[in-house]
Amino acid sequence: MASVHFDWKKSSDTVVLPASNSYSDCAAKLSDDILISNIRWFIIFRWGVIGALILIHVIALLVPDTLIQFRVIEENNWPITITLILGIANLFYIYALNSSNPGKFNTPSVNLWLQIIIDLICLSVVVHFIGSTATPAPFFYILHIALACIFFSTLESLLVALLVSAMYTLVLLIEYSFAGQFFITLSVDPAIVQNGKTKNHMLFWMIALDILFFTVWYLVSRLSLVVRAHEHQLAEAYKRINQAQHEKDQYAVLMTHQLKSPLDAIRSKINLIKGGYCGEVPEEIKDTLLKIDRRATNMAGLILDLLRLQRLKETCSCSAETKPVDIQETVLKCIDKLTPVINTKNITFNISVDPFIYNGIPDQIEILVENIIANAITYSHENGSVEITSNISKKGKNTTLTITDHGIGIDSDDLPNIFNEYFYSPRAASHNKATSGIGLSIVKIAAENNYLNIDVTSEPDKGTAFTVVFPKVQFPFTTEKTKSSSVLDSSLQQQ
């Protein structure tokens, strides 16, 4: 007896692309959702900076001389002030984001602007105290320019770059007391006037860093524009794909209709003759008509199966709505639908299925169960039997539904290929001339979309068992207590 486990792993991750309305959106800011998620990230990052500042302060308490030597800290304890300001500001940002009602002055954009301004002021204080030209601290301004380019429009990011330039210039002026030049007239101490060499040093740093700030602004804002334009194009392409998908579905529906309509007309006429609406017909003609009808029915089934397969392929688990599906009810519904075929072959159905619920795409689970049961009927011998059983595992993990027939079975060589599209097995085809090879492909796609696995065990001339593995199921509240007694255990002897 051959046995094969079919496992179709499918990622549940979905990429949701923002849909921009016009190309001008590329130059605009990002959406509020993206801004909010980044604001939260900045707040976390700021808590990290606050932690680092507290650590500096602790080290300063332990070894004050070392930090003063490296100009990391002065005697005036600025880290405490900065830590407090950043901490209070961070709490305020969180309050504005989570607790306060959104309004004209409480938008993600305003929140982000406030964060940048306060951060720049704090950074300027740090740069002032640890040195505006002697340490790499001023380079942290670049980080703010880059972030502004990413999250703001080009114009707003330019404003941030200008603000950074002004702040750094101010820090330089204060540090080099160049501002004193302006206060000479106000009789401020003239001794503070610097010599030419220091002035040149300061001017060199001011010009060099200003060039750096605006170069970074130009490059990052340009890059940001390119990225946003690509994002826009991607969203447009996504929209076009959806539209094309819709048109494809419409076309498939139209083709299905056009192909099936003549068959339906032929079969309707046959039904009229069969029903005696066209008078008495010789038995020989009736038999011939039945044969024509059978082939037309198979053809019509194949046409509808093609449409089903096409639709299932297009429906991914991300776009379809999932709902709790009662598997016991689904099995009974499918049996009900298949009753005419069951009657034709006089198949006995033994059903013992516990009530359990699986969260999946209802239509597709029904198609899956119906196709497996239909398969069991098709490949059973006349007057044969089919068993449908369930096996509930502990905690609802890996609950199974097994459909077993005692029909022609599957050769071990064919077993790994049975779910392949249009797979043709001469043995199966000789038993069922109407086989299209689509039925199990439909099962495979439905299983894939619903995260189900299927085990197939088969032995030629003995029969086949399809076991659908439900990874996580629930039990109805009303039946859980009486689960053992509520097991559906019926034997349907079809007439």
Place this chain on the structure above:
Amino acid sequence: MTKRIAHVDDDPDIRDAVARILEKNGYEVEHYLTMKDFIASLEQNSNPPDLAILDVMVESMDAGLTAYAEIQKNHPSIQTIFLTSLGDMIRQYFDKESDKWVCVMEKPVEPDSLLSVIEDRLSQSSNNQTGKAY
């Protein structure tokens, strides 16, 4: 009183099959080639049919669905049955509420099931009217 049934389908063979079955079973059948003709007849005639059998894809892909919406809105007393080649595949075009009570039959025309569904729908209609009278 003879029940009047309107049948809209662009396929002459289907129209013929439905007419033979229904007329032989005592119904009065009116045929329409397009939904437009049927809706126009409803507007002109003060005595609407008891039941309407609609195809879905007649003059356009969703003409049957549009006509159905209009009948529900302006002539709620008319019972409606969809008789379409696509069968249950059209259910996705209905919202969840209406999915429960919209009657969809798949072609070909099968005399026994067609008659049984029509009788069922007409008896529902009679029950509703009796209920209203009380």
